[in-house]
Amino acid sequence: MGHLKKKEYAELLQPLQVHLCEMQRWVQATGQRVVVVFEGRDTAGKGGAIGAMAEVLNPRGCRVVALPKPGERERTQWYFQRYVEHLPAAGEIVLFDRSWYNRGGVERVMGFCNEAEYKRWLVQTPQFEKMLIDDGILLFKYWFSVDQAQQEERFAERLEDPLKRWKISPIDIAAREKYDDYTAARDAFFKITHTKHAPWFVVDANDQKRARLNMLAHLLDRLPDQKIAPEPLKLPPLKRKRLGKDRLGVKASLVPERY
Secondary structure, eight states, rough: OOOOOOHHHHHHHHHHHHHHHHHHHHHHHTTTTEEEEEESSSSSSHHHHHHHTTSOTTTTTTTOOOOOOTTTTTTSOHHHHHHHHTSOOOOEEEESSSSSSGIIIIIIHHSSSSSHHHHHHHHHHHHHHHHHHHHHHHHEEEEEEHHHHHHHHHHHHHOTTTTGGGOOOOOHHHHGGHHHHHHHEEEEEEOOOOOOOOOEEEOSSSHHHHHHHHHHHHHTTOOOOOOOOOOOOOEEEEESSSSSOOOOOOOOOOHHHHO
């Protein structure tokens, strides 16, 4: 199966994004609370999938949460505490760009947590997620998978692209030698956290465009197909006969027209 061209990808994405807007109207009209967890390997395309979803949704009702490493005070809190404050209220969608699974992944592999902390997290995570679901939150967990050869190509691309250079951190560079360790860590927590109430769904992200399409289609298929018609709006004709020009009434510097 060949790679999708930009035009073909855009044509396939557009109806999914329309459906996403319909889904958000349903969430807002019915007071649903939706959480989508995006996890996976570095360079697997989590950010692109989040962007494809968030760019068409009303930001007042859809938030992307990408937390930095915990500070000194946060390290003394209950592990899930800093994630709880970002959970949605009625009518909201929250997209976690990495989540409480940091402990089972990077913290476990890179030695940022001890064995007792990891084991406690492993026990508490299914319980935590069960509490979210029992309270009515719709929780979806996606793991973006990418082969190491493809990952290396994307690391090299990011290194050369000034618009993507920020995506590479010292942790990412150190993690390149631990591909198999990350596999083992993921498989270990999958055994415990892949539950009936909160299953994992794995997205083949070796082709990023197809990964986005497949993930969005899967998410929409798992939500009720209840279309809420948008409120009718009508633009009445302007009473003024001539349309106004946007002329400044005060002095200000104009941006030069270079293009």
